[in-house]
Amino acid sequence: MTSTGPDAAPCKAGPTSAQVRRWRRHLAEERMEARTYRALAENRTGEEREVLLALAEAERRHEEHWLALLGERALPAPRPSLSVLLGATLARLFGTIFVLAMAQRSEQRTSYDIDDDATAQMAADEHIHGEVVRALTARSRQALAGTFRAAVFGANDGLVSNLALVLGVAATGMDPHLVLATGVAGLLAGALSMAAGEWVSVISQRELLDASIPDPEAHRSVTHLDVDANELALVFRARGESAEEARAHADAVFERVMGPATTESGALAVRAALGDGGAAGRGAADEIGTPWRAASSSFLFFAAGALVPLLPWLAGLSGPVAIAVAAALVGVALLVTGGIVGVLSGQSPLPRALRQLAIGYGAALVTYLLGLAFGVSAA
Incomplete structure (x- = not known):
């Protein structure tokens, strides 16, 4: 470590421009994290509020470290990176669970371990902060688990299955109105099937839990x-x-x-x-969710997902243009849903987004090629 505290000089020759940029970035991130924890604490009471305020205080200490190194170079106040600002915007849109998940991800990906200008204590703080936020997020994730699982599975199944269906029939050269009718039938059939499947799944899990209480x-x-x-x-x-x-x-x-x-x-x-058989049984049942809530979430999100690949045909497009637009729209939706799942699970969103995209496009490509083969045969 070349610096072990706020008063340590970075180097005799003065900091390089790369160091100054890095310090300013760290300063902006620490300030953003401290504001996030304080904002969350305003809506909390008791022990959870105290924990969040303690995290904000720790980030303030880290902020002072970078301020001491920067000196007058701390002005004008640095702005957070675009990715941090985007994450904060998404957090406001999706609520507390998203805020905490983003905070956990931020703490876990700290670069202080390999930054010679950060102290060992600061690096250790960040790792422990990740575990603290993980614990705070756990209860929200449990409450969200049943309905969220049904919603995510429903949306992704709707996107992938209906894209594969409409591309497969469109590739045969079918009339655009028939492609649309097929897609609507697939939407309704899939949504009803998903809802029924989720209802049976959840009610069965609750019955199994009841038998074990x-x-x-x-x-x-x-x-x-x-x-x-x-x-x-x-x-x-x-x-x-x-x-x-x-x-x-x-x-x-x-x-x-x-x-x-x-x-x-x-x-x-x-x-x-x-x-x-009281609290434990109720807690496990609450984590699974209610069958009607899971069923309705699956139906609505499958229908929403399945509607996306139909939009080009609803807009009057046909042929290769409609196919290309449908694939592009579904690709964006798959990236978004995959990224959200990654963030909420406290992991990097990009690999999960790309995984969703690859799976969806892989399934659609298979049916499209089959449609081409049947279309050529029919001709």
Whole structure:
């Protein structure tokens, strides 16, 4: 490290222009992150608010480091990069979950590890900040998981399947009105199928969860068990404890139930040991989402996605022009949806966007080539 604190001189000959540009970029990013955390804290209370304000304070300390190195070169105030500004705009559009996801991504991709002008403490701070934001984001991601999964799968399936369908039939030389009719039929059939599939999937998952939740009335039977046979130990063994651990666990429960403690205290002990099927079961079910919400999300987003490749024919285009425009529109939509998924998962958006594009275009190319082959045969 050539600098270990704000007061350290960068070098005797003065900083290079490349160093100054890098320091100004770091300064702009630290200020943007601090503003983001403070803005989030305004809408939070309790411990979460304190955590966000502590993150903002840490970014302020980093800001002071770059200000000390820059001196008068810190003016005029540097502007964040275009990508940072774009991310902030998307964050405002998509809400808190997107803000936190963008913040997590920013903290994780820190370049302080390889920047000789950043201190080791600053680099460590950024890595830990990434974990802090990951924890803050986890609850929002869980609440979003069921509906978001259905929405993303629905939109992408609509984009890819209907593009493949209309390109396949258009390549045969079919009349534009028939291409459009085929696309509309594909939109409705696919949307209904996706909605039905999501409803069945979610309701089945919730039923499986319900079957795995402990019986809330099971604790009432414990006081009537044979203490010597100790059937309660079998419950704990079935849950993964060794025979010795299960026996000791069961003995401790019996001691609470049969001892001088109150009946209420014993009941609470048994409930804690067996589980009452309450919070855990509800939390898992909430993470999956409701079947009707998942079904409606799938229907609407599939329909929206499937409508995109039909737009050229709805606008009166036909032939190769319509095919090219449809492919371009779907390509943009796939890049956007793939990038959003990447950001919300705390990962780099570009690889996910390109992956979505490659998958979508690959499927459409196959059906287009098949359409050409059938069209030539029919001719």
